[in-house]
Amino acid sequence: MFKKKHPLQSKSEILLRNIVVTAMIVFFLVFLIIPIGIAFVGSFHEWNPLSGTYRFLGMENYKEVFTSSLFGRSMINTLIFSVVVIIFRVGLGLGIAYAIYSPFIKYKSFFRAIYYMPIVTxxxxxxxVWKFMYNPQIGTINHLLxxxxxxxxxxxxxxLAVMIMTIWKDFGYAVVMYCAGLYSLPSDALEAxxxxxANGRQVFLHIILPLLKPMTLFVVITSIISYVQxxxxILIMTEGGPGTSTYLASYIIYDEAFVKYNFGYASALSFVLFVITAVFTWCSFRVSGSEE
Amino acid sequence: MKKKIMLIAMVSALSITSLAGCSSESNKKEQTKIDVPTEVFGDTIKYDPNVEVNNGEKVTIELWEWGSDELFESLIAGYTAIHPNVTIKLVNNPWEDYWTKLPLALDGENGPALFNIHNSYHENLINYLAPLDIPIEDLQADFTGVDAHIIDGKVYYIDYGMMTGTVYYNKDMWEAAGLTEADIPKTWDEMREVAKKLTIKNGDQIVQAGLNFNGDFHQNYLLGLNYQLGENIFKEDGTTPNVNSDTMKQIMQMLVDFYEVDGVGSKDFGEKGADSFGQGQSAMVIQWGHFYNTLNTTWSDINFGVFEIPTFDGNPYAYNRYNGESTFGINKNAPKDQQAVAQDFVKYYLANDNVQVAFNLAMSTFPAKKSLANNEEILKNPSLRVLAEHIDRYIWPGPMPETVENSLKRAGEEVFYNGVDIDTAFDEAQATIEKDMKNSSFVSVENLYKYAK
Structure with a gap:
């Protein structure tokens, strides 16, 4: 029998591997797993870490989540916000990326940089800035339109105003991602x-678009995760107002946790949102047929 | 000697509002001029500068605050000039971070010995506070409003100043409308007529609002005018909110009528009344004391005057709500030597009239220290002068949880912007406040009002 050879060649490599893996495990434990565990347990408590209140409530917080009309309204707002912004992010991103990809466009790097700039701001x-632009008396938008x-x-x-700002801020991400996807398409498929x-429309619809499906899925999934959060x-532009008309699910969590210091209820909201996000993500995989 | 110290304190205080651009070097030069008092000073609470702190041995403490560095620096400079063995490190955290970082720091072993307090965060801080080492009778003798701060026979902090709302008006617009000092309104009916005269329209479009309360109707009207009509914010038990009341709805209806019937302003004219006034678009706003300094620093070209808030009948139960600006908190978990310095520092702060005047002027608050009610420097500030006559006719409800203001803000927005009827909006506000306060330890101190029914 041959002795199975260890893939790492030396003791120092094994030591380095152990250090790196241990560091990663400790990092995720301390900054992710343990806090999630604490928040999950906290979601069953009346919990204000600043005043030291920590009292078991059982399922009370969860009951309150599911009977709260404000949470229901905010989930509808979150759904509208996410769907609209994602559609425009993907649509604009793909359209502009395809335009940049076109052989007729020069200075491609310049355009990629321009569209990506709002992302890094x-x-x-x-x-x-947008709040100022929306000002009814002195804002640029009313003035221009x-x-x-x-x-x-x-x-x-x-x-709608918040969504327009978010689309402007975020579509550049999709542009860059789709550019990367377009440049990595197999040239033999296109040439064939x-x-x-096949005409241009047919190439786009039947070759390019299907080949970009993994990238589209990636953009959609990361967008869902980011827009649910x-x-x-909202905090800066509307504070959830007027009234509660722009409350999003994450804004309620912020409001409960860091304005009212009601960490228990905020944790329960977070877990419900986590489950909803997971369901949406799973649905996206199902729809795209990319479960694996 | 006293006058000289007063002068130095005034110069330091003025630097906050008018010399904001001065370099830190110039401040240091100011500090080096401070004369050290050698005699006991104070009214009932006395401070003896000849008594050593920490037996004269070196000690360092931290003082946390969220702004107005120069004000605190001048206070520290005055104290450390008496006690050179004490070093006080000033730590500024922005307001948004302050209330998260402070309780967490106080919960640990290295929290600041001294820290600035805002009473809206009372519930999150009270468990970390050491009681003041000053007899309650002495505090009561020198300061108003102390009773509201007594908890189980102990006082942890008090108010050094009282802030409330007054009417700010643009003198140029006032004059252009043909109004004189004699037209200053005493009642809401008169206010309505004056506001109409100050309103300028171009067709249906408002060009100049006579009165603007956008963004702050909850703070400056809903939570204050109820007292004029003899009704408290909390019911007799001190814990049940009383916002879904006929009185509160009457006030809301008056605000709606101002805009929709009288047309003296609009919900869409100016995102915030205060900003609109500062930008020269609105003629009158009701704002709290801090607005006086904001106008002088941010919108210094506005020629403004101040008058007391109007009443419904000239004989109100109380004129308005006030909120106290709080004295420092002392960390009960700090090392004993640091706590001793902190206690001594607070006594110095309370006994020192010059410091009290400087703090009240800097914050535009009416002094809680009784001996300063007629102070010449205080009464030079018009936003404080108009309060002087009726200052005992203002009520503090106690450190109300934020949900009270937030829920009424939301209710007002529902009425003005979302077309919700007043009854429904206030029903919802009442329910939200009750839910949020379910586990609160807050108890109103409205019953301690001097003229409580």
Whole structure:
């Protein structure tokens, strides 16, 4: 019998592996697994870490989540917000990436950089600038469009205004991702389609789009995860208002945890949101047929 | 000697509002001029600068605050000039971070010995506070509102100043509308008429609002005018909110009528009333004391005047709500030597009239120290001068949980922007506040009001 050879060659390599793996395990335990465990246990308690309150409530927090009309409304808002922003993010991202990919466009790196710039700008700064632009008296948007709309205080336009800002801020990410996807397409498939006489539309719909499916799935999944967590733009631009018309699920969690210091209820909300996010992600895989 | 110290304190205080651009070097130069008092000073609470702290041995403590560095630096400079063995490290955390970091720091072993308090965070801080080492009778003798701070026979902090709302008006717009000092309104009916005269429209479009309360109707109207009509924010048990009341709805209806019937402003004209006033678009706003300094620093070109808040009939149960600006908290978990310094520092702070004047001027609060009610420097500030006559006719409900303000803000927005009727909006506000306060230890101190029914 041959002695099975260890894939690592030397003791120092094995030591390095052990150190790295241990560090990773400790990191995830300390900053992810243990906090999640604490939050899960806390979700069954009345919990205010600042005043030291920690009292077992059983399922009370969860009952409150499912009977809260505000949570229901915020979930509908979150759904509308996520679906609209993701559709535009994917649509604009793919469209612009395909335009950049076109052989007729010069300065491709310049355009990629331009579209990516909002992504690297902090959301806080962008939200403040857009809030100013939406100002009904002195804002640029009303001035340019010749309108007189109180964008952020009108229940019909407030969420729309936040969505427009978010689309502007985030679609560049999809542009860059789709550019990467387009440049890695197998050239033989494209050439074969051309040889077979496929026109541009047919190539796009039947060759490029299916080949970009993994990238689309990636963009959609990461978008779902990020938009279900969206709250910074709400905090800065509307504070959930007018009334509760722009409350998103994550904004309630922020409000309960860091304004009311009601950590127990906020933890319960977080776990419900976690499950909903997982379900949406699973559905996305199912729809795309990429469960594996 | 006393006058000289007063002068130095005034210069330091003024630097907060008018010399904000001064370099830290110039401040250091100011500090080196401080004369060390040698005689006992104070009213009932006395401070003896000849008594050593920590037996004269070196000791360092931290003082945490969220702004106004120069004010605290001048206070520290005055104290450490008397006690050179004490080093006080000033730590500034922005307001947003302060209330998360502070309780966590106090829960550990290295929390600051001294820290600034805002009473809206009372419930999160009270478990970390050491009681003041000053007899309650002495505190009561020198300061108003002490009774509201007594917890089981102990006082952990008190108010050094009282902040409330007054009406700020643009003098240029006032004059342009043909109004004089004699037109200053005493009642809400008069206020309505004056606001109409100050409103300018171009067709249906408002060009200049007579009165603007956008963004702050909950703080400056709903939670204050109820007292004018003889009703408290909390019911007799001190814990049940009383916001879903006919009185509160009457006030809300008055605000709606101001905009929708009288047309003296609009929910869509100016995102925030205060900003709109500062930008020269609105003629009148009701704002709390801090707005005086904001106007002087941020919108210094606005020529403004101040008058007391109008009443419904000229004979109110109380004029308005006030909130106290709190004295320092002392960390009960700090080492004993640091706590002793912190206690001594607070006594110095309370006994020192110059410091009290400087703090009240910097924050535009009416002094809680009784001996300063007629102080010349205080009464030079118009936002404080208009309060002087009726200062005992203002009520503090206690450190209300934030949900009270937030829920009424939401209720007002539902009415103004979302078309919800007043009854439904206030029903929801009442339910939300009751739910959020279910486990709160808050008990209103409205019953301690001097003229309580």
């Amino acid at each position: 902090p959301m806080v700064a962008v939200a403040f 010749g309108l007189n709309i109180n964008w952020l205080m009108n229940p019909k336009t407030a969420l 389609a051309k040889v077979d006489g 969206a709250y910074v733009q």
